[in-house]
Amino acid sequence: MDIKVTLNPNPKAKPTDTSALGFGQIFTDHMFRWTWNSEEGWHNPRIVPFENLSIHPASTVLHYGSEIFEGLKAYRRADGKVQMFRPIENIRRMNNSAERLCLPQMPEEDLMQALVEFVRLEQDWTPSDKGTSLYLRPFMFGNDESLGVHAVHNAEFIIIASPVGSYYKEGLNPVKIMIEDQDVRAVRGGTGYAKCGGNYAASNRAGERAEQQGYSQVLWLDGVERKYIEEVGAMNVMFKINGEIVTPKLTGSILPGITRKSCIEFLKSEGIEVSERLLSVEELAQAMTDGTLEEAWGCGTAAVISPIGELCYKDHKYIINNNEIGELSQHLYDSITGIQWGEVEDKFGWIVEV
């Protein structure tokens, strides 16, 4: 497809102090936009200056949660080149999310082209300090200008980009996570497997409560039996119990994380199987009590691997692996970030240069 480019006549100064970047706070000079309606389909792909959107007060996205998004990163290699990690996985997940929410499908090749051309234009915004990257946020929303509740006839797809700082300024520090037993994030048959706004709106209250008690995120239980471990606020979870690597299986209410998938595939390449199965909170509590829980970690694009040093369940606090990062967590972190930053050979075909 032919992407029309309108350059920003007033480019901003790029941040020099990457230690102050944080996450998703400053944005690059441009954005990619693509418009869809039920008559014309996708049309007018364009890169334009980053600016506020003009949205009708009755637009579907403001009322009926008609919104999906993705999150992936572009990394600067030592040789100065910029590369993305498994963007095709984000593209496919976004189309799955679109199907669940009755938003339009996007041709995979067009979306890949949009990502590559957009990142190429903005590549100077990719910081080079250790642990930093250019976060890419593709998102799509329903944009009918009327209040009827139904599948939309108009949608917008946008990509914005934000240089982000290192998740681990002081090294790979274990996080404290609280197991949530009141609020539910998602249920089988619902939208849990889709990356859509409503799942995050449902998560905020428990997240706030946990934060007030000094925990960084919550660990969700399934919505049917309130018994099986699902995922953390913005990460999937993995455990090493008595030598077995366990991660909750994808039952429909869990986001199928790309970092999760990469961990499973990477470990398999080293001859280590990951059991994707149901894991009850009782089994986990038992393993924490009898000391067979060797390691626990979250995995997601933001932190890649986030060792879990403490889990709280029903006011009981369990310390995991002495609140230190485990050997396998460290190995996974080094291996996957090594591929992402181009320091380790990519035997998997995961990397896309821009």
Next chain:
Amino acid sequence: MDIKVTLNPNPKAKPTDTSALGFGQIFTDHMFRWTWNSEEGWHNPRIVPFENLSIHPASTVLHYGSEIFEGLKAYRRADGKVQMFRPIENIRRMNNSAERLCLPQMPEEDLMQALVEFVRLEQDWTPSDKGTSLYLRPFMFGNDESLGVHAVHNAEFIIIASPVGSYYKEGLNPVKIMIEDQDVRAVRGGTGYAKCGGNYAASNRAGERAEQQGYSQVLWLDGVERKYIEEVGAMNVMFKINGEIVTPKLTGSILPGITRKSCIEFLKSEGIEVSERLLSVEELAQAMTDGTLEEAWGCGTAAVISPIGELCYKDHKYIINNNEIGELSQHLYDSITGIQWGEVEDKFGWIVEV
């Protein structure tokens, strides 16, 4: 509070043919706006010309479903005056929705004042033909300009208004509803009781499938056991089974409808009890098979009372009450709309004149 008014210098012509109005398609000349941030609280209440909103591409509402809304109507009485139906109930429900989504609470009196002053200014937009009204859509959304997932520090509250046509142009026609056994709208512990965007986003796919098969909406089952009747797309449901009036009890995954509440209170005033209890789909199917289901109706602000003439469950079609409106449904419709349009005395204190 002091609401600053900026009049629209280019008011539109009001629609003359109310039969073509539809629902939520055209809007009045103004909107009410109110801004909140965590330092100042609610500030700058204002009525301004209706226009597109300028929204940052990273705004919370576009990514994380941080949005709640209400729907109520202003009705024109025979004497020309305009009145609202139980607005305090919408105000309270909106604050409950806000609590679930970590959006800010609004003082009830201020919100009531905003509704009254806004409707007073726009009252000429209230049509007077039978069955027509001025639909009011208060909504609030999180508006931080960054991609972090957490409770917001900025929010916007807006009221827009739309003259809407009669729901029943050809009389009170029974609708066909399909019982959904795949997708789930909401689950206990989730956001079902809140009027928030994510619930509607989760509903679209099943709604579309039902529509393609000739059904107007779906009837949801509970997300835990997939067994108990919950509610219809945008209405609560009531049944008359063997003389008993039954409506699903509010377990947390059902929207607590104001029309539902009004039906219960109105019937109580006539000495008729409504059982708020669990109602399984098997019990309902049995009642349809053995003929003890006498009437079924949906209740919500849009249609007030919507008789259900056919229910489809697992490819089995059940015709209810000969596909005709039942006596009690008709009585409820006449009584409640009578109060709403000022034709029947309001013994309940439900009416607020503007």
